[in-house]
Amino acid sequence: MPVVKIEVTREGVTKEQKQALIKGVTDLISDVLNKNPQLTHVLIKEYDLDDWGFAGEQVSELRAKGITADKK
Amino acid sequence: MPVVKIEVTREGVTKEQKQALIKGVTDLISDVLNKNPQLTHVLIKEYDLDDWGFAGEQVSELRAKGITADKK
Amino acid sequence: MPVVKIEVTREGVTKEQKQALIKGVTDLISDVLNKNPQLTHVLIKEYDLDDWGFAGEQVSELRAKGITADKK
Amino acid sequence: MPVVKIEVTREGVTKEQKQALIKGVTDLISDVLNKNPQLTHVLIKEYDLDDWGFAGEQVSELRAKGITADKK
Amino acid sequence: MPVVKIEVTREGVTKEQKQALIKGVTDLISDVLNKNPQLTHVLIKEYDLDDWGFAGEQVSELRAKGITADKK
Amino acid sequence: MPVVKIEVTREGVTKEQKQALIKGVTDLISDVLNKNPQLTHVLIKEYDLDDWGFAGEQVSELRAKGITADKK
Numbered sequence: 001m002p003v004v005k006i007e008v009t010r011e012g013v014t015k016e017q018k019q020a021l022i023k024g025v026t027d028l029i030s031d032v033l034n035k036n037p038q039l040t041h042v043l044i045k046e047y048d049l050d051d052w053g054f055a056g057e058q059v060s061e062l063r064a065k066g067i068t069a070d071k072k
Numbered sequence: 073m074p075v076v077k078i079e080v081t082r083e084g085v086t087k088e089q090k091q092a093l094i095k096g097v098t099d100l101i102s103d104v105l106n107k108n109p110q111l112t113h114v115l116i117k118e119y120d121l122d123d124w125g126f127a128g129e130q131v132s133e134l135r136a137k138g139i140t141a142d143k144k
Numbered sequence: 145m146p147v148v149k150i151e152v153t154r155e156g157v158t159k160e161q162k163q164a165l166i167k168g169v170t171d172l173i174s175d176v177l178n179k180n181p182q183l184t185h186v187l188i189k190e191y192d193l194d195d196w197g198f199a200g201e202q203v204s205e206l207r208a209k210g211i212t213a214d215k216k
Numbered sequence: 217m218p219v220v221k222i223e224v225t226r227e228g229v230t231k232e233q234k235q236a237l238i239k240g241v242t243d244l245i246s247d248v249l250n251k252n253p254q255l256t257h258v259l260i261k262e263y264d265l266d267d268w269g270f271a272g273e274q275v276s277e278l279r280a281k282g283i284t285a286d287k288k
Numbered sequence: 289m290p291v292v293k294i295e296v297t298r299e300g301v302t303k304e305q306k307q308a309l310i311k312g313v314t315d316l317i318s319d320v321l322n323k324n325p326q327l328t329h330v331l332i333k334e335y336d337l338d339d340w341g342f343a344g345e346q347v348s349e350l351r352a353k354g355i356t357a358d359k360k
Numbered sequence: 361m362p363v364v365k366i367e368v369t370r371e372g373v374t375k376e377q378k379q380a381l382i383k384g385v386t387d388l389i390s391d392v393l394n395k396n397p398q399l400t401h402v403l404i405k406e407y408d409l410d411d412w413g414f415a416g417e418q419v420s421e422l423r424a425k426g427i428t429a430d431k432k
Contacts, residue, residue, distance in 0.1 A: 151311075157360050159338050159346070159348075162338050162346065163323060163338075163340075163341075163345075163349075166341030166344060166345065166346060167345075168345045169342065170341065170343065170344035172296075181343045181344050182342075182343050184341075184342075184343065184344070185340070185341065185342055186340070186341035186342075187295060187335055187339065187340055187341075188335075188338075188339040188340075188341075189333075189339070190336075190339075191321075
Protein backbone atom coordinates (compact mmCIF):
# COMPACT_ATOMS: atom_id res chain seq x y z
CA MET A 1 0.00 0.00 0.00
CA PRO A 2 2.43 2.64 -1.08
CA VAL A 3 1.82 6.30 -1.77
CA VAL A 4 4.69 8.16 -3.43
CA LYS A 5 4.89 11.92 -3.76
CA ILE A 6 7.37 13.53 -6.12
CA GLU A 7 7.93 17.24 -5.55
CA VAL A 8 9.87 19.18 -8.20
CA THR A 9 10.32 22.70 -9.46
CA ARG A 10 7.99 23.66 -12.33
CA GLU A 11 10.44 23.87 -15.21
CA GLY A 12 8.70 22.42 -18.22
CA VAL A 13 8.14 18.83 -17.12
CA THR A 14 6.14 17.25 -19.93
CA LYS A 15 3.19 14.87 -19.74
CA GLU A 16 5.44 12.14 -21.13
CA GLN A 17 8.08 12.72 -18.45
CA LYS A 18 5.40 12.56 -15.77
CA GLN A 19 4.15 9.28 -17.20
CA ALA A 20 7.72 7.94 -17.19
CA LEU A 21 8.10 8.91 -13.52
CA ILE A 22 4.77 7.29 -12.60
CA LYS A 23 5.55 4.09 -14.50
CA GLY A 24 9.13 3.94 -13.24
CA VAL A 25 8.26 4.42 -9.57
CA THR A 26 5.38 1.96 -9.71
CA ASP A 27 7.56 -0.69 -11.36
CA LEU A 28 10.36 -0.07 -8.86
CA ILE A 29 8.05 -0.57 -5.91
CA SER A 30 6.55 -3.63 -7.51
CA ASP A 31 10.04 -5.08 -8.09
CA VAL A 32 11.64 -4.18 -4.76
CA LEU A 33 8.71 -4.61 -2.39
CA ASN A 34 6.61 -7.09 -4.40
CA LYS A 35 3.59 -4.79 -4.16
CA ASN A 36 0.48 -5.09 -6.32
CA PRO A 37 0.55 -2.02 -8.61
CA GLN A 38 -3.23 -1.66 -8.10
CA LEU A 39 -2.36 -0.37 -4.62
CA THR A 40 0.31 2.13 -5.63
CA HIS A 41 -0.51 5.80 -6.09
CA VAL A 42 2.06 8.30 -7.37
CA LEU A 43 1.43 12.04 -6.95
CA ILE A 44 3.49 14.72 -8.68
CA LYS A 45 3.55 18.25 -7.30
CA GLU A 46 5.30 21.05 -9.16
CA TYR A 47 6.39 24.26 -7.39
CA ASP A 48 6.80 27.67 -8.95
CA LEU A 49 10.40 28.85 -8.80
CA ASP A 50 9.59 31.54 -6.21
CA ASP A 51 8.18 28.83 -3.95
CA TRP A 52 11.24 26.61 -3.65
CA GLY A 53 14.30 27.65 -1.71
CA PHE A 54 17.72 26.03 -1.75
CA ALA A 55 20.63 27.11 0.42
CA GLY A 56 18.57 30.11 1.53
CA GLU A 57 17.75 31.42 -1.95
CA GLN A 58 14.70 31.22 -4.19
CA VAL A 59 15.26 28.96 -7.18
CA SER A 60 14.01 31.82 -9.39
CA GLU A 61 17.02 33.83 -8.22
CA LEU A 62 19.41 30.90 -8.64
CA ARG A 63 18.19 30.37 -12.21
CA ALA A 64 18.57 34.11 -12.96
CA LYS A 65 22.23 33.70 -11.95
CA GLY A 66 22.60 30.76 -14.32
CA ILE A 67 22.68 28.13 -11.58
CA THR A 68 20.76 25.05 -12.71
CA ALA A 69 19.88 21.68 -11.23
CA ASP A 70 20.99 19.89 -14.38
CA LYS A 71 23.27 16.93 -14.36
CA LYS A 72 26.73 17.84 -15.55
CA MET B 73 -4.10 19.53 17.49
CA PRO B 74 -4.95 17.80 14.28
CA VAL B 75 -4.03 18.72 10.75
CA VAL B 76 -5.80 16.78 8.00
CA LYS B 77 -4.81 16.85 4.36
CA ILE B 78 -7.15 15.55 1.69
CA GLU B 79 -5.52 14.93 -1.69
CA VAL B 80 -7.80 14.23 -4.67
CA THR B 81 -7.77 14.43 -8.43
CA ARG B 82 -9.10 17.71 -9.83
CA GLU B 83 -12.37 16.59 -11.36
CA GLY B 84 -14.90 19.31 -10.68
CA VAL B 85 -15.03 19.27 -6.87
CA THR B 86 -17.34 22.17 -5.97
CA LYS B 87 -16.99 24.74 -3.19
CA GLU B 88 -19.97 23.11 -1.45
CA GLN B 89 -18.36 19.65 -1.61
CA LYS B 90 -15.16 21.08 -0.16
CA GLN B 91 -17.12 22.68 2.67
CA ALA B 92 -18.86 19.34 3.32
CA LEU B 93 -15.47 17.60 3.53
CA ILE B 94 -14.09 20.24 5.90
CA LYS B 95 -17.15 20.16 8.15
CA GLY B 96 -17.36 16.39 8.07
CA VAL B 97 -13.73 15.77 8.93
CA THR B 98 -13.71 18.40 11.68
CA ASP B 99 -16.85 16.94 13.26
CA LEU B 100 -15.45 13.41 12.99
CA ILE B 101 -12.26 14.38 14.79
CA SER B 102 -14.22 16.28 17.41
CA ASP B 103 -16.47 13.24 17.98
CA VAL B 104 -13.84 10.50 17.92
CA LEU B 105 -10.90 12.28 19.59
CA ASN B 106 -12.80 14.91 21.62
CA LYS B 107 -10.69 17.68 20.06
CA ASN B 108 -11.58 21.36 20.17
CA PRO B 109 -12.47 22.28 16.55
CA GLN B 110 -10.59 25.58 17.00
CA LEU B 111 -7.42 23.47 16.79
CA THR B 112 -8.33 21.48 13.67
CA HIS B 113 -7.14 22.54 10.23
CA VAL B 114 -8.23 20.74 7.05
CA LEU B 115 -6.31 21.27 3.80
CA ILE B 116 -7.58 20.15 0.41
CA LYS B 117 -5.14 19.66 -2.44
CA GLU B 118 -6.35 18.87 -5.95
CA TYR B 119 -4.06 17.31 -8.55
CA ASP B 120 -4.33 17.64 -12.31
CA LEU B 121 -5.04 14.30 -13.95
CA ASP B 122 -1.56 14.14 -15.50
CA ASP B 123 -0.06 14.47 -12.02
CA TRP B 124 -1.68 11.45 -10.36
CA GLY B 125 -0.71 7.91 -11.23
CA PHE B 126 -2.53 4.74 -10.31
CA ALA B 127 -1.28 1.26 -11.10
CA GLY B 128 1.47 2.83 -13.19
CA GLU B 129 -0.78 4.96 -15.40
CA GLN B 130 -1.70 8.63 -15.42
CA VAL B 131 -5.31 9.20 -14.36
CA SER B 132 -5.74 11.31 -17.51
CA GLU B 133 -5.06 8.15 -19.52
CA LEU B 134 -7.32 6.01 -17.32
CA ARG B 135 -10.17 8.50 -17.75
CA ALA B 136 -9.63 8.57 -21.54
CA LYS B 137 -10.17 4.80 -21.46
CA GLY B 138 -13.41 5.27 -19.53
CA ILE B 139 -12.02 4.04 -16.22
CA THR B 140 -13.42 6.16 -13.38
CA ALA B 141 -13.03 6.30 -9.61
CA ASP B 142 -16.79 6.44 -9.13
CA LYS B 143 -18.64 4.21 -6.74
CA LYS B 144 -20.56 1.55 -8.61
CA MET C 145 -8.44 8.60 -6.00
CA PRO C 146 -8.13 10.24 -2.62
CA VAL C 147 -5.33 10.01 -0.12
CA VAL C 148 -6.07 11.47 3.32
CA LYS C 149 -3.45 12.07 5.97
CA ILE C 150 -4.46 12.75 9.57
CA GLU C 151 -1.72 14.20 11.75
CA VAL C 152 -2.33 14.36 15.51
CA THR C 153 -0.40 14.53 18.74
CA ARG C 154 0.37 11.14 20.32
CA GLU C 155 -1.88 11.22 23.35
CA GLY C 156 -3.32 7.76 23.74
CA VAL C 157 -5.29 7.37 20.52
CA THR C 158 -6.59 3.81 20.59
CA LYS C 159 -6.80 1.27 17.79
CA GLU C 160 -10.59 1.62 17.89
CA GLN C 161 -10.43 5.40 17.55
CA LYS C 162 -8.08 5.03 14.59
CA GLN C 163 -10.49 2.61 12.95
CA ALA C 164 -13.35 5.07 13.56
CA LEU C 165 -11.33 7.83 11.88
CA ILE C 166 -10.47 5.60 8.90
CA LYS C 167 -14.07 4.43 8.46
CA GLY C 168 -15.50 7.90 8.98
CA VAL C 169 -13.21 9.63 6.50
CA THR C 170 -13.66 6.92 3.87
CA ASP C 171 -17.46 7.07 4.18
CA LEU C 172 -17.41 10.87 4.06
CA ILE C 173 -15.40 10.88 0.84
CA SER C 174 -17.60 8.20 -0.64
CA ASP C 175 -20.73 10.21 0.24
CA VAL C 176 -19.53 13.67 -0.74
CA LEU C 177 -17.38 12.86 -3.79
CA ASN C 178 -18.99 9.57 -4.86
CA LYS C 179 -15.58 7.84 -4.79
CA ASN C 180 -15.09 4.09 -4.80
CA PRO C 181 -13.72 3.26 -1.30
CA GLN C 182 -11.31 0.78 -2.95
CA LEU C 183 -9.37 3.85 -4.11
CA THR C 184 -9.27 5.69 -0.78
CA HIS C 185 -6.25 5.44 1.50
CA VAL C 186 -6.20 7.02 4.97
CA LEU C 187 -2.87 7.49 6.79
CA ILE C 188 -2.61 8.42 10.46
CA LYS C 189 0.59 9.99 11.78
CA GLU C 190 1.06 10.63 15.48
CA TYR C 191 3.63 13.13 16.75
CA ASP C 192 5.38 13.08 20.11
CA LEU C 193 4.48 16.13 22.19
CA ASP C 194 7.97 17.61 21.84
CA ASP C 195 7.57 17.47 18.07
CA TRP C 196 4.42 19.58 17.71
CA GLY C 197 4.42 23.31 18.32
CA PHE C 198 1.42 25.58 18.70
CA ALA C 199 1.63 29.34 19.09
CA GLY C 200 5.40 29.01 19.44
CA GLU C 201 5.42 26.44 22.25
CA GLN C 202 5.92 22.69 22.36
CA VAL C 203 2.72 20.83 23.16
CA SER C 204 4.64 19.00 25.91
CA GLU C 205 5.08 22.38 27.62
CA LEU C 206 1.47 23.39 27.03
CA ARG C 207 0.25 20.13 28.57
CA ALA C 208 2.57 20.62 31.58
CA LYS C 209 0.79 23.94 32.12
CA GLY C 210 -2.58 22.20 32.01
CA ILE C 211 -3.51 23.52 28.56
CA THR C 212 -5.28 20.80 26.59
CA ALA C 213 -6.80 20.47 23.12
CA ASP C 214 -10.00 19.00 24.53
CA LYS C 215 -13.43 20.20 23.57
CA LYS C 216 -14.96 22.24 26.37
CA MET D 217 19.45 17.14 5.56
CA PRO D 218 16.36 19.13 6.29
CA VAL D 219 13.32 19.67 4.13
CA VAL D 220 10.88 22.31 5.36
CA LYS D 221 7.39 22.81 3.96
CA ILE D 222 5.44 25.95 4.72
CA GLU D 223 1.73 25.75 3.96
CA VAL D 224 -0.31 28.98 4.03
CA THR D 225 -3.49 30.43 2.64
CA ARG D 226 -3.10 32.31 -0.65
CA GLU D 227 -3.65 35.87 0.47
CA GLY D 228 -1.20 38.03 -1.42
CA VAL D 229 2.12 36.66 -0.17
CA THR D 230 4.75 38.53 -2.19
CA LYS D 231 7.95 37.22 -3.76
CA GLU D 232 9.92 39.23 -1.18
CA GLN D 233 7.99 37.70 1.72
CA LYS D 234 8.63 34.23 0.30
CA GLN D 235 12.34 35.01 0.06
CA ALA D 236 12.31 36.24 3.67
CA LEU D 237 10.69 32.98 4.78
CA ILE D 238 13.19 30.87 2.83
CA LYS D 239 16.19 32.83 4.15
CA GLY D 240 14.85 32.93 7.70
CA VAL D 241 14.09 29.21 7.92
CA THR D 242 17.41 28.23 6.34
CA ASP D 243 19.35 30.45 8.74
CA LEU D 244 17.36 29.16 11.72
CA ILE D 245 18.15 25.56 10.84
CA SER D 246 21.78 26.41 10.24
CA ASP D 247 21.98 28.16 13.63
CA VAL D 248 20.01 25.65 15.72
CA LEU D 249 21.06 22.38 14.10
CA ASN D 250 24.42 23.42 12.61
CA LYS D 251 23.33 22.18 9.18
CA ASN D 252 25.05 23.07 5.93
CA PRO D 253 22.56 25.33 4.07
CA GLN D 254 23.49 23.51 0.83
CA LEU D 255 21.42 20.61 2.19
CA THR D 256 18.34 22.60 3.22
CA HIS D 257 15.33 22.86 0.93
CA VAL D 258 12.33 25.05 1.78
CA LEU D 259 9.03 24.55 -0.08
CA ILE D 260 6.12 27.01 0.10
CA LYS D 261 2.63 25.86 -0.77
CA GLU D 262 -0.26 28.29 -0.95
CA TYR D 263 -3.88 27.14 -0.70
CA ASP D 264 -6.92 28.85 -2.16
CA LEU D 265 -9.29 30.03 0.57
CA ASP D 266 -11.91 27.43 -0.37
CA ASP D 267 -9.30 24.71 0.18
CA TRP D 268 -8.38 25.47 3.80
CA GLY D 269 -10.75 24.79 6.66
CA PHE D 270 -10.45 25.99 10.22
CA ALA D 271 -12.82 25.06 13.01
CA GLY D 272 -15.04 23.38 10.43
CA GLU D 273 -15.39 26.36 8.09
CA GLN D 274 -13.75 27.36 4.82
CA VAL D 275 -11.37 30.26 5.23
CA SER D 276 -13.19 31.96 2.33
CA GLU D 277 -16.31 32.02 4.52
CA LEU D 278 -14.38 33.17 7.59
CA ARG D 279 -12.86 36.05 5.62
CA ALA D 280 -16.32 37.03 4.25
CA LYS D 281 -17.39 37.39 7.89
CA GLY D 282 -14.43 39.62 8.60
CA ILE D 283 -12.48 37.02 10.56
CA THR D 284 -8.78 37.27 9.74
CA ALA D 285 -5.60 35.47 10.76
CA ASP D 286 -3.81 38.75 11.40
CA LYS D 287 -1.88 39.46 14.54
CA LYS D 288 -3.76 41.86 16.78
CA MET E 289 15.52 20.02 -6.99
CA PRO E 290 13.34 17.04 -6.28
CA VAL E 291 12.14 15.67 -2.98
CA VAL E 292 10.48 12.27 -3.09
CA LYS E 293 8.55 10.73 -0.22
CA ILE E 294 7.68 7.05 -0.21
CA GLU E 295 5.02 6.04 2.30
CA VAL E 296 4.46 2.33 2.92
CA THR E 297 3.09 0.03 5.55
CA ARG E 298 5.66 -1.29 8.03
CA GLU E 299 5.90 -4.93 7.01
CA GLY E 300 9.51 -5.91 7.24
CA VAL E 301 11.10 -3.64 4.65
CA THR E 302 14.84 -4.29 4.94
CA LYS E 303 17.72 -1.83 4.85
CA GLU E 304 18.71 -3.27 1.47
CA GLN E 305 15.22 -2.77 0.04
CA LYS E 306 15.24 0.82 1.26
CA GLN E 307 18.59 1.40 -0.41
CA ALA E 308 17.22 -0.11 -3.64
CA LEU E 309 14.26 2.27 -3.51
CA ILE E 310 16.51 5.28 -2.85
CA LYS E 311 18.92 4.36 -5.64
CA GLY E 312 16.14 3.48 -8.06
CA VAL E 313 14.15 6.67 -7.54
CA THR E 314 17.25 8.88 -7.71
CA ASP E 315 18.39 7.23 -10.95
CA LEU E 316 14.90 7.49 -12.43
CA ILE E 317 14.72 11.21 -11.73
CA SER E 318 18.21 11.71 -13.05
CA ASP E 319 17.31 9.83 -16.25
CA VAL E 320 13.86 11.30 -16.87
CA LEU E 321 14.36 14.88 -15.68
CA ASN E 322 18.14 15.20 -16.13
CA LYS E 323 18.53 16.31 -12.50
CA ASN E 324 21.81 16.37 -10.62
CA PRO E 325 21.51 13.58 -8.00
CA GLN E 326 23.21 15.89 -5.48
CA LEU E 327 19.91 17.76 -5.37
CA THR E 328 17.62 14.76 -4.92
CA HIS E 329 16.41 13.69 -1.49
CA VAL E 330 14.33 10.54 -0.95
CA LEU E 331 12.43 10.05 2.32
CA ILE E 332 10.87 6.74 3.36
CA LYS E 333 8.09 6.71 5.93
CA GLU E 334 6.71 3.45 7.28
CA TYR E 335 3.28 3.26 8.94
CA ASP E 336 2.16 0.77 11.54
CA LEU E 337 -0.67 -1.40 10.24
CA ASP E 338 -3.20 0.23 12.59
CA ASP E 339 -2.31 3.59 11.09
CA TRP E 340 -3.10 2.87 7.44
CA GLY E 341 -6.62 2.42 6.18
CA PHE E 342 -7.71 1.07 2.83
CA ALA E 343 -11.32 0.89 1.66
CA GLY E 344 -12.39 1.93 5.15
CA GLU E 345 -10.51 -0.78 7.05
CA GLN E 346 -7.25 -0.84 8.99
CA VAL E 347 -4.54 -2.79 7.19
CA SER E 348 -4.00 -4.73 10.44
CA GLU E 349 -7.54 -6.05 10.07
CA LEU E 350 -7.12 -6.76 6.36
CA ARG E 351 -3.94 -8.73 7.05
CA ALA E 352 -5.70 -10.69 9.84
CA LYS E 353 -8.24 -11.73 7.19
CA GLY E 354 -5.44 -12.88 4.91
CA ILE E 355 -5.75 -9.96 2.50
CA THR E 356 -2.28 -8.86 1.37
CA ALA E 357 -0.85 -6.16 -0.90
CA ASP E 358 1.38 -8.68 -2.64
CA LYS E 359 1.63 -8.97 -6.37
CA LYS E 360 -0.18 -12.06 -7.60
CA MET F 361 -3.26 29.90 8.97
CA PRO F 362 0.12 28.36 8.47
CA VAL F 363 1.25 24.80 9.01
CA VAL F 364 5.01 24.19 8.86
CA LYS F 365 6.61 20.77 8.71
CA ILE F 366 10.31 20.34 9.39
CA GLU F 367 11.75 17.01 8.28
CA VAL F 368 15.26 16.12 9.43
CA THR F 369 17.43 13.09 9.98
CA ARG F 370 17.32 11.66 13.51
CA GLU F 371 20.77 12.57 14.79
CA GLY F 372 20.38 13.63 18.38
CA VAL F 373 18.14 16.68 18.04
CA THR F 374 17.37 17.73 21.63
CA LYS F 375 14.10 18.92 23.13
CA GLU F 376 15.65 22.39 23.48
CA GLN F 377 16.66 22.50 19.81
CA LYS F 378 13.14 21.47 18.81
CA GLN F 379 11.71 24.26 20.97
CA ALA F 380 14.12 26.73 19.34
CA LEU F 381 12.95 25.62 15.89
CA ILE F 382 9.27 25.91 16.87
CA LYS F 383 9.73 29.35 18.43
CA GLY F 384 11.93 30.58 15.60
CA VAL F 385 9.61 29.49 12.81
CA THR F 386 6.51 30.83 14.58
CA ASP F 387 8.16 34.21 15.17
CA LEU F 388 9.40 34.34 11.57
CA ILE F 389 5.91 33.74 10.20
CA SER F 390 4.46 36.26 12.60
CA ASP F 391 7.05 38.86 11.54
CA VAL F 392 7.01 38.24 7.78
CA LEU F 393 3.33 37.42 7.21
CA ASN F 394 1.79 39.20 10.21
CA LYS F 395 0.02 35.99 11.28
CA ASN F 396 -1.49 35.43 14.68
CA PRO F 397 0.74 32.78 16.35
CA GLN F 398 -2.42 31.11 17.72
CA LEU F 399 -2.99 29.88 14.17
CA THR F 400 0.50 28.55 13.49
CA HIS F 401 1.34 24.88 13.95
CA VAL F 402 4.88 23.53 13.55
CA LEU F 403 5.45 19.78 13.15
CA ILE F 404 8.87 18.14 13.40
CA LYS F 405 9.45 14.75 11.84
CA GLU F 406 12.72 12.88 12.34
CA TYR F 407 13.81 10.10 9.98
CA ASP F 408 16.07 7.20 10.81
CA LEU F 409 19.29 7.32 8.78
CA ASP F 410 18.29 4.29 6.71
CA ASP F 411 15.12 6.11 5.69
CA TRP F 412 16.67 9.22 4.13
CA GLY F 413 18.53 9.11 0.85
CA PHE F 414 20.73 11.79 -0.64
CA ALA F 415 22.35 11.58 -4.04
CA GLY F 416 21.18 7.98 -4.27
CA GLU F 417 22.70 6.77 -0.99
CA GLN F 418 21.28 6.14 2.47
CA VAL F 419 22.43 8.72 5.00
CA SER F 420 23.48 5.83 7.25
CA GLU F 421 26.01 4.86 4.57
CA LEU F 422 27.13 8.45 4.04
CA ARG F 423 27.73 8.87 7.78
CA ALA F 424 29.69 5.58 7.89
CA LYS F 425 31.98 7.11 5.26
CA GLY F 426 32.45 10.21 7.39
CA ILE F 427 30.25 12.44 5.23
CA THR F 428 28.22 14.77 7.45
CA ALA F 429 25.64 17.50 6.91
CA ASP F 430 27.44 19.84 9.27
CA LYS F 431 28.26 23.40 8.42
CA LYS F 432 31.96 23.80 7.66
